[in-house]
Amino acid sequence: MGLSLALNTARSSLLASSTQISVSARNTAGATDASYSRKIATVISGGSGATVSVRRASDDALFARMLDATSSLASREALLGGLTSLQQTVGDPDDATSPAAKVAAFTTALQSAANAPDNTDLARSLLDKAGDLAGSLNRAAAAVQTVRQEADTAIRDSVGRINDLLAQFDLANRAVMKGTATGGDVSDDLDNRDRILAKLSEEVGITTVARTGGDLAVYTDSGVPLFDRAARTVTFAATATYGAGTVGGAVMIDGVAVTGKGSPMPLQSGRIAGLAELRDGVAASYESQLDAMAGTLIRAFAETSKSPPPPPADPQRAGLFTNAGATAIPAGDAGLATRISINSAADPQTGGSLATLRDGGMNGTDYRSNPAPVGSDSAYSGRLDALLSKLKENGTYATATGIGGSATLQSFATASAGWIAAQRKTATGEVDYQTTLLTQASGALSATTGVNTDDETARTLQLQQSYTASAKLISVIDDLMKILLNAVG
Amino acid sequence: MQTSFISTLSLWNSPRTGLAKLQTELAKANQEGVNGRHADVGLALGSGVGLGIALRREMEEIDGLKADNGLVSLRLSTTQASLQEMQKAADSVLSSLVGTAPGKRAAAIKEIAATQLSALTASLNKASGGQYLFAGTNAQQEPMADYADAAKAKVAKAFEDTFGFTRDDPRAASIGEADMAAFLDGAFAKLFDADGWKANWSSASSQSLTSRISTTETATTSTTANIEPVRILAMAYVMASDLGATGMSGEVQTLVTDRVIALLGKASDGLVDVQAGLGRSQAMVTAANTRMNAQTALLATQLNDLEGVDQQAAISRGQLIQQQIQVSYNLTSQLRQLSLVNYL
Numbered sequence: 001m002g003l004s005l006a007l008n009t010a011r012s013s014l015l016a017s018s019t020q021i022s023v024s025a026r027n028t029a030g031a032t033d034a035s036y037s038r039k040i041a042t043v044i045s046g047g048s049g050a051t052v053s054v055r056r057a058s059d060d061a062l063f064a065r066m067l068d069a070t071s072s073l074a075s076r077e078a079l080l081g082g083l084t085s086l087q088q089t090v091g092d093p094d095d096a097t098s099p100a101a102k103v104a105a106f107t108t109a110l111q112s113a114a115n116a117p118d119n120t121d122l123a124r125s126l127l128d129k130a131g132d133l134a135g136s137l138n139r140a141a142a143a144v145q146t147v148r149q150e151a152d153t154a155i156r157d158s159v160g161r162i163n164d165l166l167a168q169f170d171l172a173n174r175a176v177m178k179g180t181a182t183g184g185d186v187s188d189d190l191d192n193r194d195r196i197l198a199k200l201s202e203e204v205g206i207t208t209v210a211r212t213g214g215d216l217a218v219y220t221d222s223g224v225p226l227f228d229r230a231a232r233t234v235t236f237a238a239t240a241t242y243g244a245g246t247v248g249g250a251v252m253i254d255g256v257a258v259t260g261k262g263s264p265m266p267l268q269s270g271r272i273a274g275l276a277e278l279r280d281g282v283a284a285s286y287e288s289q290l291d292a293m294a295g296t297l298i299r300a301f302a303e304t305s306k307s308p309p310p311p312p313a314d315p316q317r318a319g320l321f322t323n324a325g326a327t328a329i330p331a332g333d334a335g336l337a338t339r340i341s342i343n344s345a346a347d348p349q350t351g352g353s354l355a356t357l358r359d360g361g362m363n364g365t366d367y368r369s370n371p372a373p374v375g376s377d378s379a380y381s382g383r384l385d386a387l388l389s390k391l392k393e394n395g396t397y398a399t400a401t402g403i404g405g406s407a408t409l410q411s412f413a414t415a416s417a418g419w420i421a422a423q424r425k426t427a428t429g430e431v432d433y434q435t436t437l438l439t440q441a442s443g444a445l446s447a448t449t450g451v452n453t454d455d456e457t458a459r460t461l462q463l464q465q466s467y468t469a470s471a472k473l474i475s476v477i478d479d480l481m482k483i484l485l486n487a488v489g
Numbered sequence: 490m491q492t493s494f495i496s497t498l499s500l501w502n503s504p505r506t507g508l509a510k511l512q513t514e515l516a517k518a519n520q521e522g523v524n525g526r527h528a529d530v531g532l533a534l535g536s537g538v539g540l541g542i543a544l545r546r547e548m549e550e551i552d553g554l555k556a557d558n559g560l561v562s563l564r565l566s567t568t569q570a571s572l573q574e575m576q577k578a579a580d581s582v583l584s585s586l587v588g589t590a591p592g593k594r595a596a597a598i599k600e601i602a603a604t605q606l607s608a609l610t611a612s613l614n615k616a617s618g619g620q621y622l623f624a625g626t627n628a629q630q631e632p633m634a635d636y637a638d639a640a641k642a643k644v645a646k647a648f649e650d651t652f653g654f655t656r657d658d659p660r661a662a663s664i665g666e667a668d669m670a671a672f673l674d675g676a677f678a679k680l681f682d683a684d685g686w687k688a689n690w691s692s693a694s695s696q697s698l699t700s701r702i703s704t705t706e707t708a709t710t711s712t713t714a715n716i717e718p719v720r721i722l723a724m725a726y727v728m729a730s731d732l733g734a735t736g737m738s739g740e741v742q743t744l745v746t747d748r749v750i751a752l753l754g755k756a757s758d759g760l761v762d763v764q765a766g767l768g769r770s771q772a773m774v775t776a777a778n779t780r781m782n783a784q785t786a787l788l789a790t791q792l793n794d795l796e797g798v799d800q801q802a803a804i805s806r807g808q809l810i811q812q813q814i815q816v817s818y819n820l821t822s823q824l825r826q827l828s829l830v831n832y833l
Contacts, residue, residue, distance in 0.1 A: 032497075093531075107546075108550050379629075417539055418536035419536065422538075425532055425535035426535070439506055446502075
């Protein structure tokens with residue numbers, strides 16, 4: 001019968017309109033949520049009226065770009081944070097706080113002392129400057145260890161967040177799969193899953209692979225599975241305290257090391273990658289530069305035995321600069337910046353004598369350079385001159401320091417200050433660049449998948465008209481039915 | 490199918506996306522405008538920071554050398570004054586000796602020479618800036634002992650060993666000219682050669698001080714009490730005052746005073762040479778200071794070129810940024826009013 005068919009169609013149109021209005025209301029409510037994607041209600045006309053299916057606006061390519069930019073930015077920001085802390089050991093060149101400036105001040109004091117070796121004020125000042133220099137190396141090394149320690153703690157926190165997010169992802173993924181199987185509206189679950197992925201991409205660079213049934217697998221940007229049917233465990237053994245030369249632990253995902261030198265599949269981006277680069281790369285290089293400076297100082301100021309042959313077992317002993325007070329010349333440089341200190345035999349405050357700066361002999365009279373008897377020839381400048389020219393000699397620095405090659409202590413220290421500033425400048429440039437990329441990627445994503453409230457308002461007005469028309473139709477059919485029934489009755 | 494679409498969130502955020510960056514830039518521009526230096530030198534220069542440190546190191550080295558040169562100049566000028574004093578004393582003794590009749594010379598200069606000998610010792614023991622000027626590298630020990638302390642006895646012993654009696658013995662009158670000449674050239678002169686001098690008179694080191702006066706030059710900046718002119722001068726004074734020549738024959742007296750005249754002349758010439766040598770060092774120091782002053786000015790300019798910014802440019806950049814921020818605020822507030830709902 002035509003009229004009841006028309007009534008049914010009008011009823012289904014009424015239902016379709018109200019569903020569409022409710023979707024519009026949902027969109028308006030989510031308009032200010034950056035991770036909300038616009039829901040699209042599509043009306044499907046069929047034999048017995050209209051039904052509505054809801055899907056969401058999405059763009060997989062833009063979303064992947066946004067994840068990528070988020071990871072890269074997080075990595076560079078983590079690195080920059082550490083570099084900014086390390087730069088403080090150099091400070092503004094005008095403040096003369098850097099080890100390089102302390103080397104310069106020390107060299108100048110040594111020159112002055114060599115010009116007036118009998119002047120105790122200048123000898124005193126030389127000792128003070130030597131103490132300053134050793135102290136600045138100690139402080140810089142301590143700052144490096146603090147930075148490494150903080151990076152280690154941040155990696156631990158990051159790993160905790162990843163495990164947490166993977167558990168959430170598991171739930172969200174199940175919800176999507178269940179909804180897909182039952183043919184329900186999964187758009188909100190998809191939004192939720194994307195939100196978790198966005199957070200995950202801050203910690204670690206990820207790629208996603210879509211599977212049938214709405215399932216999604218997540219891999220790191222180096223190819224290690226983070227989630228595939230089930231969440232994989234991410235583990236990390238944090239190191240409680242960092243000393244000279246401490247090697248931090250590696251982050252393991254599913255049993256594969258993803259950070260550190262021995263990693264077969266190292267992470268490319270994400271906060272963890274930046275922190276690992278800081279902890280194991282930049283900070284470690286800077287520490288080895290400081291160690292090399294300390295080693296050069298200890299060796300340059302060593303005292304040589306004058307005792308007649310056969311020479312003693314240790315013809316050279318530490319002079320003004322020592323390895324934490326030991327008399328032996330250290331074999332390697334590792335950790336020297338932390339331990340370098342002034343020889344107590346030169347410091348009157350610890351019972352030493354300033355005259356040993358000029359004459360040598362901090363290790364006993366056998367190691368004295370001044371040929372004249374103790375107490376005479378107080379303007380002997382031979383040793384101070386020799387030290388000065390030794391300090392200005394070229395030494396060889398290992399390439400592992402990041403600066404490598406042949407250089408004087410002064411030029412190496414200066415290059416080290418320049419190196420850290422250059423690293424920071426590069427990292428800042430990269431952060432700026434990645435910020436721009438992320439702004440663009442998320443802007444493009446939001447512009448495509450977000451909600452336009454004006455559009456929704458206009459659509460609601462449109463739907464209001466359609467609702468009114470359907471309601472009017474029902475009332476018309478009702479009238480027609482009445483006429484028909486009256487005629488029959 | 491929508492041909493163009495933008496979400497409300499993107500639209501509303503659009504004027505504000507660059508705002509945080511603009512505000513950071515504004516703070517930076519303000520700081521640069523005030524200080525005339527990069528707000529963050531390390532960030533602006535990168536590895537150029539090393540150059541800044543190197544320039545500062547050079548300036549510091551030069552400052553240190555200039556301060557050192559102050560001490561050096563003081564030492565040089567006081568040394569010069571002492572040398573001049575010695576040389577003038579030698580000249581005055583010489584002229585009074587020459588102006589006296591040969592027969593009366595020995596008696597006339599005996600007292601003057603004794604006075605000048607102690608004056609010479611005092612001059613050589615002069616200290617400046619906490620160091621003895623003529624002590625060489627042994628700068629903390631008084632270089633000269635008093636004549637009466639040790640050297641006088643040695644002279645007396647040498648005389649006795651040669652002639653068999655003391656200087657005030659009446660037999661001294663009988664010493665022959667040739668014997669006297671042999672004594673003066675032999676045992677007596679030996680007391681004043683380099684080794685005898687160090688054994689009897691001087692504890693100074695023969696090594697004079699050298700100083701670095703600029704980044705590239707070193708100069709000899711002191712002399713010692715052991716140099717030949719000083720020893721000859723002391724020999725002349727001792728010969729004139731303490732050999733007892735007045736009690737000897739006329740010929741011997743003439744021999745001795747002639748020797749004294751010759752020695753005084755030689756000592757005076759020698760002292761002039763030493764003064765000239767130190768004068769060259771003084772000139773080098775002055776020249777080095779002038780050059781280093783110019784160098785400091787140059788380095789300061791270079792440093793300013795490296796780390797400085799154009800203050801005017803920074804200020805006008807700041808003003809431009811302020812305008813941009815105002816535009817951004819303005820747009821944000823206008824967008825807020827822009828909604829279809831307001832027109833229904």
